Amino acid sequence: MALAELVDQCEGVSVLQKSLKNGRLAHAYLLFGPDQTFLEKVALNLAKTLNCNNPVQSENSGLTVDCCDQCDSCRKTDRSNHPDIQFVRPESKLRRISIHKIRELMRTVYLSPLLGAYKVFILAGADRLGPEAANAFLKTLEEPPNGSLLILLTSDPDKVLETIRSRCLRVNIGMGQGVGFSPDQQDWILNFSKIATESKQGLLARYQLLSPLVEWLKKRHELIKKQLEAESPLKLSVELEPAAKERFKKELDAAIEAEYRRERSEQLKLIQWWLRDIWLSCLGNDNASFRFPTAADYTRIVSARISSRQARQNLDQFETTQGLLQTNVQEGLTLEVGLLKLNL
Ligand SMILES: [Zn+2]
Structure with a gap:
């Protein structure tokens, strides 16, 4: 799957593609919408696009706008074993993102990408960041190193701490009829x-x-x-x-x-x-x-x-x-x- 297929399902995806086309990608996004699975799909396809070996380029700007969905890098991403793309999810009975996970993430964020051009961190359940973990995360969120992208996801944007929300570009990934469901x-x-x-x-x-x-x-x-x-x-x-x-x-x-x-x-x-x-x-x-x-x-x-x-x-x-x-x-x-x- 590529971004183009998701654009038909959701207006918000075209916002992301426009940023790619204009070379104005933000360093941190907060994608929000009712369907967690769909949010993950969008985040993963953005990550795939940034690291694709044979990307689709804009006719006007010549910049990457989509992935090829076929190359080695795209396939690795689909199989969740691309070394430069990491998922962080809430864990433990409390469904919290622990400070331990955030520290681990921050250690790797400053390392250069191994295979692709970008290190992408996808943090599912941004509303599950407790104040302690969020605090540890703020500095990285404010100034992530070059060549890295943080994508935070939530189906409950009101519950995301304001300190986190204000440091991300928010994109509404709501969906049209009958889409987003497999x-x-x-x-x-x-x-x-x-x-x-x-x-x-x-x-x-x-x-x-x-x-x-x-x-x-x-x-x-x-x-x-x-x-x-x-x-x-x-x-x-x-x-x-x-x-x-x-x-x-x-x-x-x-x-x-x-x-x-x-x-x-x-x-x-x-x-x-x-x-x-x-x-x-x-x-x-x-x-x-x-x-x-x-x-x-x-x-x-x-x-x-x-x-x-x-x-x-x-x-x-x-x-x-x-x-x-x-x-x-x-x-x-x-x-x-x-x-x-x-x-x-
Ligand atoms: Zn590719």
Whole structure:
């Protein structure tokens, strides 16, 4: 994928391309928008473009505007093993970006790029930087070394500390209709909305919604565990000291938990977006404003049987469920209650 493909989906991407074309790339960006996956996609494609070996150049300025999406560097980036492109994500049960991670990042930011022209640091969850980590980061954010770019991402820009926000160029990566969601995500919501409408309105119908969600979560958890275990130093054949082993084990558990929570939250956001479609439909908006146009028939069935007030309550209710899950509540029960309370 290249930036050109993302421009069609989002106006904000063209802002980035314009900066490239005019040679006016900022040294730090804060990309914000509702969809974390899409934000990461945009950031990664910008990073890919800056390090591409065979970039697309502007006819007017001759400057790089996009990546070729084929060269060795582009492929490395896609496989997440480009040495000059680093991701920082929130971790631990608190889903914080630790000061330790920030210090590590600052150590590498001043080293020259290894392969490409740019060192790019993508910091997902900029709202998860605590004051201590943020303070440690400010100086680098203000004056990153030449040849480096910091891209901060957040789906909640209001929660990003003002000291951080003011030092970045902010770009809104909101999306148009039906975009930003992968075909898998669209299919998942289609199936979910179908189940919600198939049986008559009632407790049993909402109960049936629980199983596709729980099944999906279980599968993802297993997959994340498998992937992260494979990358853990515990997998090395060298003999580890018991203390080191214990530490790696703890780090691994925390990483699995953090990634799982992130994906769970993204999945629940899909449901939130669909509940928003229902609400819009209750208010008389049609298809054109839906985020899931493929599920429009089911959206209309639900909106015809509930009031706009109930649709609004659904949104608030599900927001509460998301919030609860950020704390250490029991997941199964919280999801069950969250779904049962919906008016569908
Ligand atoms: Zn390339």
